[in-house]
Amino acid sequence: MRYRPPDYRDMPTEEFERKARHNNYMRQIYDFPRTIIPHPSFEKFEEFWKNRCSRSNKVHVEIGCGSGGYLIQLAQNFPNDCFAGFELRYKRLVLAAKKIEKFDCANVLLLKDKGEYLGDYFGENSIDRIHVNFPDPWSKKAQKKHRLLNHDFFQKISVLLRPEGQFLFKTDHQEYFQWVLDLLKNFPNFQTIEATTHLQQSSYYETNIQTEFEKMFQFKSNPNIGYLKIQIYK
Numbered sequence: 001m002r003y004r005p006p007d008y009r010d011m012p013t014e015e016f017e018r019k020a021r022h023n024n025y026m027r028q029i030y031d032f033p034r035t036i037i038p039h040p041s042f043e044k045f046e047e048f049w050k051n052r053c054s055r056s057n058k059v060h061v062e063i064g065c066g067s068g069g070y071l072i073q074l075a076q077n078f079p080n081d082c083f084a085g086f087e088l089r090y091k092r093l094v095l096a097a098k099k100i101e102k103f104d105c106a107n108v109l110l111l112k113d114k115g116e117y118l119g120d121y122f123g124e125n126s127i128d129r130i131h132v133n134f135p136d137p138w139s140k141k142a143q144k145k146h147r148l149l150n151h152d153f154f155q156k157i158s159v160l161l162r163p164e165g166q167f168l169f170k171t172d173h174q175e176y177f178q179w180v181l182d183l184l185k186n187f188p189n190f191q192t193i194e195a196t197t198h199l200q201q202s203s204y205y206e207t208n209i210q211t212e213f214e215k216m217f218q219f220k221s222n223p224n225i226g227y228l229k230i231q232i233y234k
């Protein structure tokens with residue numbers, strides 16, 4: 001069945017208070033009504049979106065935006081574009097929303113939902129760029145079915161992307177990177193624009209926007225990062 005972010009406030013007050021004592025961010029996601037939709041539905045999303053975004057604006061979506069560093073940098077670089085970030089974790093949503101409001105990025109909206117449900121909010125030919133940075137790799141054989149990037153995902157985004165829309169992906173997990181390249185062989189309408197298994201040593205690094213995880217990796221073990229940009233032809 002469709003995953004729906006629970007509204008814990010519908011619980012008896014004591015139960016909510018008990019849960020929120022362990023994770024105060026559960027309470028805080030309601031403090032940013034201009035920036036976070038904690039329990040999104042198409043209707044709530046549409047109401048937010050129509051006030052920020054017209055058909056002439058470019059639309060970017062980041063799935064698993066974490067605490068928002070990448071999305072905010074993009075939004076500052078392209079102030080006339082519109083940005084939606086999907087994220088599941090309370091703390092990361094709150095940290096992202098704080099930064100978004102601090103930097104007055106009115107063109108960024110956060111949804112607490114799984115990126116897999118992108119199509120519940122966006123219609124056919126409505127997104128210009130989809131960004132996925134360092135998704136959970138689900139490395140073990142039995143876990144691979146949980147990977148965000150699978151055949152279904154690329155089928156879905158083939159519909160949602162506008163003609164010549166792009167998908168951008170970074171990971172430090174080289175096996176996941178190769179898995180995505182292999183999947184894409186089934187999608188001849190996607191053409192590779194940029195690809196490398198060694199982002200830091202490539203010319204693409206000059207325009208790279210680092211994510212929070214990327215900064216942490218760089219500081220810890222500086223692994224090779226796989227980077228891919230593909231474009232759809234319709």
Ligand SMILES: C[S@@+](CC[C@H](N)C(=O)[O-])C[C@H]1O[C@@H](n2cnc3c(N)ncnc32)[C@H](O)[C@@H]1O
Nearest residue numbers: 064066086087088089114115133134211212213
């Ligand atoms: C490894 S972190 C990377 C965060 C960020 N992209 C970065 O590079 O700093 C993966 C993020 O994806 C989020 N996430 C995991 N599965 C998701 C899903 N199905 N939909 C949306 N976000 C998801 C996690 O909560 C986590 O914040």
